[in-house]
Amino acid sequence: DADVTQTPRNRITKTGKRIMLECSQTKGHDRMYWYRQDPGLGLRLIYYSFDVKDINKGEISDGYSVSRQAQAKFSLSLESAIPNQTALYFCATSDPPSEQFFGPGTRLTVL
């Protein structure tokens, strides 16, 4: 079984809809991260969490929110999706901080 799983793997939605992307990990890591990847822009950090009570904004947090429900679960929400949020979204975990393990990604399309 994969150490970091993401659901859904693909999602097509419409502008204005609320979307939640979920991430689960079995590695027992405290640190979890959400990134988005766009062609020509690389990977950019959205939010990160050092433990259940510690949430931090990344480079591009506007339009996103997160919830750390447990050590193993970290969800990313788009409250009102817009087309420029179309991207590939990755969850990652780490311990120590430098060795991050990525999930398979969620491809999100906002029409």
Added chain:
Amino acid sequence: QKEVEQDPGPLSVPEGAIVSLNCTYSNSAFQYFMWYRQYSRKGPELLMYTYSSGNKEDGRFTAQVDKSSKYISLFIRDSQPSDSATYLCAMQGWHSGGGADGLTFGKGTHLIIQP
């Protein structure tokens, strides 16, 4: 100026060649330096990481960090077609509260190894 600069390529070399991939950066607070490999439609996977300046070798891969020049490199010896992928450099610093920041990535270099 972006914090991390990386040539997107594509870089195409014949099988067996030595490959050199590079990144430059501007933030002197970065202390950890990583290289990730990403195959099409997959998540990035960690290849190597180094702390501060110096070299690190792992099989056919060698990572170099020169903090004085703000320049990092990844060398691949005896390159194979299976090495064809996008290679992402990444860097990490520490924030004022004492914890590690998230990673700052380069845009990635698309590498093609021709059989």
